Amino acid sequence: MSAPIALTGAAEVLRLPEEDLERLPQSRAEELRLEPGDLVMHGGRIAGFAADGSCRRIDASGCAVVPGFVDCHTHLPFGGWRADEYARKVAGVPYAEIARSGGGIRSSARALAALSDGEILAQARALAAEMLHHGTTTFEGKSGYGLSVAGELRALELAGRLLDEVPQTGTVTALLAHAVPEGHDTASWMDEVEGMLDAVRARTRADALDIFVESVAFSNDDLLRMGRLAAAHGLALRAHVEQLSSHGSVPVAVTAGARSVDHLSCLPPEDIGVLVGAECAAVLLPGAEFLGGERTPPARELAGSGAVCVLATDLNPGTSPIVSMPLIAGLAVRRYGWSIKETLLAMTLNAAWVLGLSGERGALCVGRRADVLLLDGPVAHIPYRFGHNPVAAVFIAGEPVWVREDHAWRFEGPAA
Numbered sequence: 001m002s003a004p005i006a007l008t009g010a011a012e013v014l015r016l017p018e019e020d021l022e023r024l025p026q027s028r029a030e031e032l033r034l035e036p037g038d039l040v041m042h043g044g045r046i047a048g049f050a051a052d053g054s055c056r057r058i059d060a061s062g063c064a065v066v067p068g069f070v071d072c073h074t075h076l077p078f079g080g081w082r083a084d085e086y087a088r089k090v091a092g093v094p095y096a097e098i099a100r101s102g103g104g105i106r107s108s109a110r111a112l113a114a115l116s117d118g119e120i121l122a123q124a125r126a127l128a129a130e131m132l133h134h135g136t137t138t139f140e141g142k143s144g145y146g147l148s149v150a151g152e153l154r155a156l157e158l159a160g161r162l163l164d165e166v167p168q169t170g171t172v173t174a175l176l177a178h179a180v181p182e183g184h185d186t187a188s189w190m191d192e193v194e195g196m197l198d199a200v201r202a203r204t205r206a207d208a209l210d211i212f213v214e215s216v217a218f219s220n221d222d223l224l225r226m227g228r229l230a231a232a233h234g235l236a237l238r239a240h241v242e243q244l245s246s247h248g249s250v251p252v253a254v255t256a257g258a259r260s261v262d263h264l265s266c267l268p269p270e271d272i273g274v275l276v277g278a279e280c281a282a283v284l285l286p287g288a289e290f291l292g293g294e295r296t297p298p299a300r301e302l303a304g305s306g307a308v309c310v311l312a313t314d315l316n317p318g319t320s321p322i323v324s325m326p327l328i329a330g331l332a333v334r335r336y337g338w339s340i341k342e343t344l345l346a347m348t349l350n351a352a353w354v355l356g357l358s359g360e361r362g363a364l365c366v367g368r369r370a371d372v373l374l375l376d377g378p379v380a381h382i383p384y385r386f387g388h389n390p391v392a393a394v395f396i397a398g399e400p401v402w403v404r405e406d407h408a409w410r411f412e413g414p415a416a
């Protein structure tokens with residue numbers, strides 16, 4: 001095994017208040033510690049917080065050391081982009097109207113079907129590389145642009161292949177109810193979903209199901225059915241809810257056993273309490289809110305309530321063509337009035353919890369996987385220098401996988 005690597009003399013190292021936490025409501029975020037010091041990585045794991053003579057030393061002076069960002073909601077892999085649609089949206093055409101006129105999800109489904117596996121993976125690999133440079137060390141990808149049994153299975157297989165081909169690790173979610181495919185109504189398509197789950201289990205690495213509840217998509221009854229299917233097949237449940245209008249879907253999702261409810265722009269304040277103490281996180285997607293001109297969720301109230309809150313990019317060609325978690329952090333701080341500690345918790349530990357991975361990542365704790373970022377300044381600069389990429393170096397399982405050129409000198413010290 002190679003020598004331990006130590007990031008030494010950092011201005012800030014982000015630590016949990018207790019070592020073995022797997023999630024923490026934002027109401028306790030101020031208990032996170034930001035202290036000067038070292039971080040030691042060895043054998044792919046975090047080994048301690050004090051460098052000794054056996055370590056290869058990397059000068060971290062002036063830097064913050066934080067866990068790698070976990071992007072728990074992306075729509076990778078997808079094919080092509082929809083910039084034309086964004087221009088229409090900015091000019092005032094509502095998303096629902098774009099969707100009804102054959103745009104939106106259906107247009108990305110046509111694009112996916114027209115591209116070869118190699119072309120889709122090439123685009124997704126390039127996006128994963130951009131994500132890495134912005135500090136994302138773990139991500140989730142979804143199907144949802146297949147819109148047929150064969151198309152969804154293909155998308156899930158491609159999501160798995162993507163994770164095999166990039167430095168990051170992550171999970172795959174079967175978003176099998178995204179838009180109602182041609183020739184179906186919601187009920188007949190849900191029958192198809194039920195029929196494909198054995199194949200999803202056997203042929204793909206999907207570990208969760210997902211559904212879009214909206215007037216242009218699926219209903220709360222479909223959400224309940226998806227919950228039963230998830231439980232029957234040993235899969236987690238995620239749900240896109242309360243994005244464009246309110247359908248009272250959060251209590252329904254919690255009843256259905258959802259691990260997360262995602263979007264929540266139109267969450268009525270009276271439904272916040274349902275998430276307090278629930279085994280279900282609120283995943284907020286401020287990039288989609290901002291670019292889609294959506295309402296702002298009651299995020300300040302959610303964070304204060306005791307709910308577990310999470311941030312993600314929602315990277316997709318329609319509502320959020322955004323790869324950068326630092327940009328998402330900047331939006332969250334400004335739009336939600338969140339502190340930087342609330343924000344960092346939402347993009348590390350709590351995001352890993354949504355993916356069922358927080359026992360081994362999402363926090364700088366001894367024994368956890370050493371997915372670690374070196375930032376080029378204090379964490380307060382992440383939201384403040386909005387649009388700047390603060391990531392100076394990225395470590396995955398203790399190995400440096402990306403070093404920004406102006407910080408290469410830190411890695412040029414003598415070997416141990």
Ligand code: NIG
Nearest residue numbers: 104105212240288316318319
């Ligand atoms: O998370 N809301 C539904 N699904 C995606 C958008 C998909 C698309 O427009 O292509 C979302 O915002």
Ligand code: FE
Nearest residue numbers: 073075240314
């Ligand atoms: Fe989404």
